[in-house]
Amino acid sequence: MLGAVRKTIYILYTIALMVFTVWYANFIYPIIFAHSDSKHAEVVDAQEQGKTEEEQMFEKFLREQGETSTTDLGYMVVKEQYVKGHFHHVGMTIEPDTSNACIKCHGAVPHDKAKTIRGFLNMHAFFLSCELCHIPPKEGQPKWDFRWYDKADGEVVSNPPGLVTTEIDKYGNYGAKISLGVHQDGTFRFINSKKERDFVDEYLKKKDLLGEMEQSKMKKVIHRKVAEKPILCEECHTEDKEPYLPFAELGYPPRRISALTSTEVVGMVKKYRKFYIPNFLMQDEKSDDSKMNKAKEETGSL
Amino acid sequence: MKYPKIAYRNGKRYFYRFSLVQRVQHVILFTTVITLSLTGFPLRYYDQPWAEPLYNFMGGIEVAPWIHRIAGLILLALFVFHTGYWIYLFFKNRIGRLRRENQLTMRNAIREFFSQEMIPNAKDGRDLVDMFKYLLYFTNRPPRYDRISWKEKFDYFAPYWGIPILGPAGAALWFRDEITHYVPGIVLNAFYIMHTDEALLAALFLFFVHWYNVHYSPEKFPLGTVFLTGYLSESDMIHEHYAEYVRTMKEQGLEHEIKPQGHH
Amino acid sequence: MKNIILILGFALLSNLGVSGEKVFASDELNCVLCHKHRGLSRVDENGEFRLFFINEKMVKKGPHSKVKCIDCHRDIDEIPHKPAEKVDCTVECHLEEPSSKQKFTHKPVSEVLSKSVHSKYDAEGNLKELAVKYPDDYPDCKDCHEQPLYRPLSFFKGHAAGISERGLSRCKSCHTKGDFAESFYAHVTSRLQKMRSPKEIVGICARCHGDPQFQKRHELDAVVTSYMETFHGKAVHFGSEAAPDCVDCHVVSGESVHFIEGQDSPTSSVAKGNVATTCRTSECHADAGENIAGYQVHVTYDKDKYPLQHYMLKFFTALMAAVLYFFVIIIFLELLRRLFPNFSFTKSSGADEQGH
Numbered sequence: 008m009l010g011a012v013r014k015t016i017y018i019l020y021t022i023a024l025m026v027f028t029v030w031y032a033n034f035i036y037p038i039i040f041a042h043s044d045s046k047h048a049e050v051v052d053a054q055e056q057g058k059t060e061e062e063q064m065f066e067k068f069l070r071e072q073g074e075t076s077t078t079d080l081g082y083m084v085v086k087e088q089y090v091k092g093h094f095h096h097v098g099m100t101i102e103p104d105t106s107n108a109c110i111k112c113h114g115a116v117p118h119d120k121a122k123t124i125r126g127f128l129n130m131h132a133f134f135l136s137c138e139l140c141h142i143p144p145k146e147g148q149p150k151w152d153f154r155w156y157d158k159a160d161g162e163v164v165s166n167p168p169g170l171v172t173t174e175i176d177k178y179g180n181y182g183a184k185i186s187l188g189v190h191q192d193g194t195f196r197f198i199n200s201k202k203e204r205d206f207v208d209e210y211l212k213k214k215d216l217l218g219e220m221e222q223s224k225m226k227k228v229i230h231r232k233v234a235e236k237p238i239l240c241e242e243c244h245t246e247d248k249e250p251y252l253p254f255a256e257l258g259y260p261p262r263r264i265s266a267l268t269s270t271e272v273v274g275m276v277k278k279y280r281k282f283y284i285p286n287f288l289m290q291d292e293k294s295d296d297s298k299m300n301k302a303k304e305e306t307g308s309l
Numbered sequence: 310m311k312y313p314k315i316a317y318r319n320g321k322r323y324f325y326r327f328s329l330v331q332r333v334q335h336v337i338l339f340t341t342v343i344t345l346s347l348t349g350f351p352l353r354y355y356d357q358p359w360a361e362p363l364y365n366f367m368g369g370i371e372v373a374p375w376i377h378r379i380a381g382l383i384l385l386a387l388f389v390f391h392t393g394y395w396i397y398l399f400f401k402n403r404i405g406r407l408r409r410e411n412q413l414t415m416r417n418a419i420r421e422f423f424s425q426e427m428i429p430n431a432k433d434g435r436d437l438v439d440m441f442k443y444l445l446y447f448t449n450r451p452p453r454y455d456r457i458s459w460k461e462k463f464d465y466f467a468p469y470w471g472i473p474i475l476g477p478a479g480a481a482l483w484f485r486d487e488i489t490h491y492v493p494g495i496v497l498n499a500f501y502i503m504h505t506d507e508a509l510l511a512a513l514f515l516f517f518v519h520w521y522n523v524h525y526s527p528e529k530f531p532l533g534t535v536f537l538t539g540y541l542s543e544s545d546m547i548h549e550h551y552a553e554y555v556r557t558m559k560e561q562g563l564e565h566e567i568k569p570q571g572h573h
Numbered sequence: 574m575k576n577i578i579l580i581l582g583f584a585l586l587s588n589l590g591v592s593g594e595k596v597f598a599s600d601e602l603n604c605v606l607c608h609k610h611r612g613l614s615r616v617d618e619n620g621e622f623r624l625f626f627i628n629e630k631m632v633k634k635g636p637h638s639k640v641k642c643i644d645c646h647r648d649i650d651e652i653p654h655k656p657a658e659k660v661d662c663t664v665e666c667h668l669e670e671p672s673s674k675q676k677f678t679h680k681p682v683s684e685v686l687s688k689s690v691h692s693k694y695d696a697e698g699n700l701k702e703l704a705v706k707y708p709d710d711y712p713d714c715k716d717c718h719e720q721p722l723y724r725p726l727s728f729f730k731g732h733a734a735g736i737s738e739r740g741l742s743r744c745k746s747c748h749t750k751g752d753f754a755e756s757f758y759a760h761v762t763s764r765l766q767k768m769r770s771p772k773e774i775v776g777i778c779a780r781c782h783g784d785p786q787f788q789k790r791h792e793l794d795a796v797v798t799s800y801m802e803t804f805h806g807k808a809v810h811f812g813s814e815a816a817p818d819c820v821d822c823h824v825v826s827g828e829s830v831h832f833i834e835g836q837d838s839p840t841s842s843v844a845k846g847n848v849a850t851t852c853r854t855s856e857c858h859a860d861a862g863e864n865i866a867g868y869q870v871h872v873t874y875d876k877d878k879y880p881l882q883h884y885m886l887k888f889f890t891a892l893m894a895a896v897l898y899f900f901v902i903i904i905f906l907e908l909l910r911r912l913f914p915n916f917s918f919t920k921s922s923g924a925d926e927q928g929h
Contacts, residue, residue: 038513444903510889510896
């Protein structure tokens with residue numbers, strides 16, 4: 008009996024060693040031939056290859072994504088995202104929002120149409136979810152419930168402590184965003200929750216199975232809740248009425264609330280509204296075409 | 310110090326292989342080689358994820374190069390000592406005997422030189438053929454190695470050729486400023502390749518082939534103890550040095566107790 | 574006129590200090606009211622990500638902390654403002670260079686750069702052929718420089734990185750006003766060493782010189798890869814400040830670091846006749862012989878350019894492959910033999926037969 012066990016172990020060990028030997032043969036191959044391999048790799052100039060400008064850009068973006076830069080000052084090391092041609096130091100790394108369903112198609116820097124304020128809108132997209140402005144409550148519907156969610160997994164998190172700090176590198180960088188939801192059977196649920204995210208993933212995976220007509224239909228369905236007229240700046244940055252967002256409930260200290268609703272910010276918003284906010288955001292009745300034209304006419308921008 | 314050819318422990322036979330001096334030399338050899346590897350390869354493979362933590366553990370860029378140089382010096386000293394030790398034994402045992410027997414001629418001296426146990430000979434060639442016959446199932450009789458098998462000779466000459474390539478090249482890179490007064494700069498390029506590529510070969514060989522022979526192989530796992538005790542067990546002896554086993558048993562008058570070269 | 578009123582109005586607004594947050598000295602227009610937001614950004618027409626975020630903490634860490642935003646971003650004359658123009662680093666700013674008492678400008682640097690190998694123009698002032706074809710391949714300031722940051726050193730008792738508070742207290746016994754002492758200390762000690770670590774310098778050069786497409790376009794060797802194979806590169810990789818980076822060898826000692834010349838220029842630090850001098854500077858291989866110039870730094874193992882290295886590599890590759898695969902095969906067969914110890918094609922030679 009013991010002999011049989013010993014023999015089995017012996018055979019198994021021998022087979023394991025054979026596997027190890029094969030692995031080693033594989034392992035040493037690139038080590039031995041390291042140089043000869045890389046030297047023969049032929050590089051072809053993208054321009055000479057006849058690639059279109061767009062193809063070249065796509066390759067470049069693929070190459071550059073996730074590039075970081077490290078600055079060693081001796082007494083501290085600054086790690087930051089590398090943005091080509093960006094002179095000022097970002098001084099921090101940022102966790103991406105991997106949970107929002109809209110971002111999967113629209114990206115993290117989606118605002119482009121309203122030239123004058125697109126920078127500001129993108130700035131807000133950094134800590135506000137898309138639906139926060141683009142899905143206002145329907146007429147007669149009760150007000151949404153607002154919560155912070157974790158950028159990494161989309162789950163509810165408590166109000167970020169970064170809101171209270173005065174440190175610059177924590178300012179606005181909470182690893183979380185505000186989004187909205189409803190109370191269902193006594194529990195809070197984001198309207199853009201895991202279910203919706205999984206559905207969008209599923210759609211993106213299988214979209215080619217749909218005919219061209221069905222694709223258009225599907226897009227309409229996905230965007231059904233998105234309102235033509237989003238929540239506008241002054242609905243939160245207001246001195247004279249209750250802001251759309253309950254700042255205090257969301258963890259903003261009084262100091263920050265008064266800044267957000269201060270003459271400074273509200274004055275700025277008014278200035279933009281008067282001179283720059285494109286008319287299409289103001290007038291619901293205009294047709295699609297004229298909206299686009301209006302937007303194009305705007306000149307000043309960030 | 311006189312070592313008995315066969316020692317008995319707990320009623321089992323053990324066969325003499327390495328003297329204390331030889332075992333100490335081996336310990337110095339492997340400690341320096343491992344140290345040199347740990348302080349050298351993180352440099353060669355600096356871009357691998359393990360390189361930086363390992364190098365920092367070995368003292369980082371300020372300290373590790375000095376550990377490397379000191380270990381290298383010790384290894385070079387060992388090489389010199391070993392060569393001296395080997396020449397001493399050759400003259401004491403071989404030339405001395407020839408002289409006593411009044412047989413000292415150039416021819417005899419050369420023959421003695423080539424009959425030393427570490428020097429490759431015709432039997433190694435026959436063993437190699439036997440081994441391939443056995444491994445490729447042309448026979449089920451394993452090769453019958455003598456005191457030092459061809460594999461062990463290879464194991465022995467790998468560092469014995471490696472050190473004179475690695476060591477002086479390493480020393481030249483260390484004293485790069487001084488030697489550029491005497492040799493062209495491109496010699497440093499050549500030394501660099503010699504040093505790093507030979508080191509790579511040595512490491513890939515030692516940590517797989519040699520460690521297979523003494524650590525991984527099913528009969529040895531987790532480690533053979535001969536490098537500590539100097540004595541090899543009877544079963545290992547039968548397995549690895551059957552020709553010597555049979556000879557020693559006969560010499561010791563144990564002819565009737567010789568075991569067959571069976572299988573494990 | 575409207576603009577001035579806007580600026581004044583805005584300055585007034587910001588000074589009301591409703592927010593209660595600190596405004597840093599050089600930002601008298603409170604640009605950070607908006608620009609402190611990390612997400613202030615857009616994607617431009619060329620698909621480039623444009624980030625308008627200003628990290629005040631980082632601005633304060635470098636010499637530019639003394640410069641006002643509008644000193645560089647001159648075209649901004651109203652708030653809210655239109656897309657800012659590209660900053661021209663060669664303009665004069667309000668700072669005074671103390672030795673000459675002249676307005677400070679980076680113009681001399683740009684003049685040096687225009688004579689270097691990195692200039693788009695040749696010695697006669699004509700656009701280089703390659704610069705016509707690939708204008709983006711020639712660097713301007715921002716391709717190598719981000720906003721500079723001080724790397725102060727402490728020598729007060731032993732060497733350490735950072736500002737020595739006790740050293741600084743000596744300065745402050747006389748120079749009491751503002752942050753003069755701090756910034757002067759940081760400025761001077763940063764300049765006593767390299768403002769950027771060697772590893773960073775290599776990374777900057779590698780942005781272009783490490784790109785195989787770039788190498789192909791300009792018929793250059795893979796200089797970064799070959800440098801990283803030298804002990805210089807490895808030491809720098811593991812954080813040595815003493816080992817040379819690209820700039821240390823490619824700039825003539827004593828010249829502006831922006832003056833890098835091609836190998837074929839007779840005054841270049843890497844021209845055939847000058848290599849030994851470059852290697853034998855007092856900080857480096859001071860005691861080396863003339864022959865050190867023969868050491869080849871950027872070895873590519875190319876058959877024509879580096880025949881010795883090429884054939885040595887071939888030899889060692891063959892040796893390694895032969896030795897290692899020979900033994901790997903034997904070990905594999907030996908292990909396999911253990912699984913079938915008694916099998917053999919021929920029956921005649923029995924395993925039990927004793928040796929002689």
